[in-house]
Amino acid sequence: SNSDELSEPPSGNENELRELVYQALEREGLINRLKAQLRVSVFKTIEKAANPNGIDTRSPLDDGMTGSICRALVFDWLEHSQLLYTQDIFKVETSGPKYPTPLTHTELLEQLHINLNQTKAQPILHLLLDQSTKQVSE
Helix, strand or coil: CHHHHHHCCCCHHHHHHHHHHHHHHHHCCHHHHHHHHHHHHHHHHHHHHHCCCCCCCCCCCCCHHHHHHHHHHHHHHHHHCCCHHHHHHHHHHCCCCCCCCCCCHHHHHHHHCCCHHHHCCCCHHHHHHHHHHHHHHC
């Protein structure tokens, strides 16, 4: 029966195959993505359990456009830095009724008066810091 197969210890070949599959998935980043998705799910579950009525207990974040720009800059930096798991968690933590709809990349550039062609290779935050340090040194 099927349950007998599960209770038998895996053979050496099965262990090697499992290890090879695990290593391949790890190389492709899938293991870390799954761990991040699990963390996000755990975070959401804990938040729902702590707040069964669905009322957001976080204080209202009425920080206007400045706050929206800051969140969009962090999101852009996480994306450029390939910190996609952190980006997923950041997205969960900064969404919901207490937060405005996130700015799109284009909206962020418009708010900061930045030309789209300037930002291809680097995070917008780096561009702003470069501009800021140039102004200071002039």
